[in-house]
Amino acid sequence: MILIFFILGCIMASFGNVVISRGIKDESIIYPRSYCDNCGKTLKWFNLIPLISYILQFGKCNYCKEKISIKYSIFELINGIIYMINCQKIDNLLVALIISLEMTLLMVMAIIDIKTLNIYNIQIFILAILANFYSFITEKLNFYKMIFTVILYFTLKIIENKKTIKKLGFGDIYVLLALFIQFNINDFAEFFIILGIISGIIASLLLISKKDIKAKIPFIPIITLSFMSFYFIEKF
Numbered sequence: 435m436i437l438i439f440f441i442l443g444c445i446m447a448s449f450g451n452v453v454i455s456r457g458i459k460d461e462s463i464i465y466p467r468s469y470c471d472n473c474g475k476t477l478k479w480f481n482l483i484p485l486i487s488y489i490l491q492f493g494k495c496n497y498c499k500e501k502i503s504i505k506y507s508i509f510e511l512i513n514g515i516i517y518m519i520n521c522q523k524i525d526n527l528l529v530a531l532i533i534s535l536e537m538t539l540l541m542v543m544a545i546i547d548i549k550t551l552n553i554y555n556i557q558i559f560i561l562a563i564l565a566n567f568y569s570f571i572t573e574k575l576n577f578y579k580m581i582f583t584v585i586l587y588f589t590l591k592i593i594e595n596k597k598t599i600k601k602l603g604f605g606d607i608y609v610l611l612a613l614f615i616q617f618n619i620n621d622f623a624e625f626f627i628i629l630g631i632i633s634g635i636i637a638s639l640l641l642i643s644k645k646d647i648k649a650k651i652p653f654i655p656i657i658t659l660s661f662m663s664f665y666f667i668e669k670f
């Protein structure tokens with residue numbers, strides 16, 4: 435089962451890579467089919483096997499021989515390992531799967547946030563759906579959470595009638611609200627303490643490196659780190 439989780443993690447990260455690169459370029463996820471960034475050639479299924487294609491092709495495009503960045507494979511490997519850890523540590527496999535998917539989704543959102551400061555509404559909504567599933571399985575689901583999700587969805591729709599909520603600058607709050615569905619009050623308090631600690635560490639690092647603090651700092655990566663720390667500390 436651990437191996438299945440690892441393979442699934444690699445596949446989900448591979449899909450995540452597509453979502454990231456299309457998200458940054460603001461392209462559709464479904465069309466066009468995966469292509470080489472250099473020569474534009476549409477890739478066949480055997481060019482798209484996570485990790486394996488990269489190794490078999492010696493890290494180069496099969497057609498134009500341009501080097502493929504290793505970052506895609508690294509993300510696949512890390513995500514596979516995360517799925518393995520979750521599978522190992524969480525008794526209920528369905529819960530392990532949902533938390534794993536949430537972690538992938540959050541990492542994808544974090545990377546898009548770092549590169550573009552965009553947060554896609556649809557991704558927040560998927561996160562909220564996963565959080566509802568989690569609550570349902572762990573018997574934390576109640577009527578209010580479902581109502582809350584519906585309100586969250588329509589607020590997103592009404593406030594920003596676009597695909598992303600980049601201009602508002604408080605898109606991060608929606609991500610926290612989506613996670614709120616998953617937690618009970620104690621969990622959320624604990625999560626906030628971790629969030630505070632990680633924010634503090636990152637703020638100190640930025641101060642030390644003398645980066646321009648006034649520049650907008652992507653917050654989704656901090657939420658993602660906190661979420662992962664919460665589950666890795668809490669459950670293990």
Ligand SMILES: [Zn+2]
Nearest residue numbers: 470473495498
């Ligand atoms: Zn190529």
